[in-house]
Amino acid sequence: MLKTDVHNLGHTRSCLRADHFLQTPDTFVRAPLPGMKAASAIVHTGPANGARFTEYTAEMQPGGRLAPTHLQRFLYVLDGNIAADEDALGPGDFAYVPQGMTKEVTATTAARLVLIEKQFSGRASPKSFVGCEAQITSQPLMGDAALRVRSLVPNDPEFDFAVNTMTFDPGATLSQVEMHVMEHGLLMLQGQGIYRLGDCWYPVAAGDFIYMAPFCLQWFGALGKSQTKYLIYKDWNRHPDVR
Numbered sequence: 001m002l003k004t005d006v007h008n009l010g011h012t013r014s015c016l017r018a019d020h021f022l023q024t025p026d027t028f029v030r031a032p033l034p035g036m037k038a039a040s041a042i043v044h045t046g047p048a049n050g051a052r053f054t055e056y057t058a059e060m061q062p063g064g065r066l067a068p069t070h071l072q073r074f075l076y077v078l079d080g081n082i083a084a085d086e087d088a089l090g091p092g093d094f095a096y097v098p099q100g101m102t103k104e105v106t107a108t109t110a111a112r113l114v115l116i117e118k119q120f121s122g123r124a125s126p127k128s129f130v131g132c133e134a135q136i137t138s139q140p141l142m143g144d145a146a147l148r149v150r151s152l153v154p155n156d157p158e159f160d161f162a163v164n165t166m167t168f169d170p171g172a173t174l175s176q177v178e179m180h181v182m183e184h185g186l187l188m189l190q191g192q193g194i195y196r197l198g199d200c201w202y203p204v205a206a207g208d209f210i211y212m213a214p215f216c217l218q219w220f221g222a223l224g225k226s227q228t229k230y231l232i233y234k235d236w237n238r239h240p241d242v243r
Helices: none
Strands: 020-023 037-045 054-065 072-079 082-084 087-089 093-095 105-106 111-118 129-132 138-140 144-151 160-169 184-191 192-197 200-205 209-214 218-223 228-235
Touching: 037 184, 037 209, 054 184, 054 228, 072 160, 087 093, 111 160, 111 228, 129 184, 192 209
Parallel strands: none
Antiparallel strands: 020 209, 037 054, 054 105, 054 111, 072 093, 072 111, 082 087, 082 105, 093 129, 138 144, 144 160, 160 228, 184 209, 184 228, 192 200, 192 218
């Protein structure tokens, strides 16, 4: 019998546009980055598509190791356990490593983590830190208690980017359609909803990645009967002329 469901006859929700794209798990391609050991990467965005940062998911076997980088690095643990030098991190934990500092990251169990790396655009690099998302007090977005934000990077001018988690109760939405100079990398962590990007509307769910270029129209509404949550990056605290 002819099997026709392997590639869904060429169908995917993934979509590439000039000012945004949606990357869904059925289109992920895994490959090791130079210097990785017992690990592979799913590259979500980077300079190849015009982004001024790189974001990827690392899938690590026990004992696996990340490659070093000359860039500043933020990592968030999705599953499993890792060691970042002397710090033990589990799901929901995160770490920041400033540009020019080396911190060896190894997996103590099978693990998945999302990494954001970019060239630092300031003068004096911030200090490294580790944290736990669950220990950060959430704040309602624009007074809406159904939409809560946790800031994982301090809101301090020495940092040139922000990383937040945003949690939506069922039916919660962003209060406005946004259009701004910051670019975004967004990884859906749980739940589902509808994202407007430019003039397109996309159903999205846990595991999806979205890139939004500067000035891309954007809006999100959560659907379903459980909470929806995503991790979102944006460049921040710098004049638009600074690259």
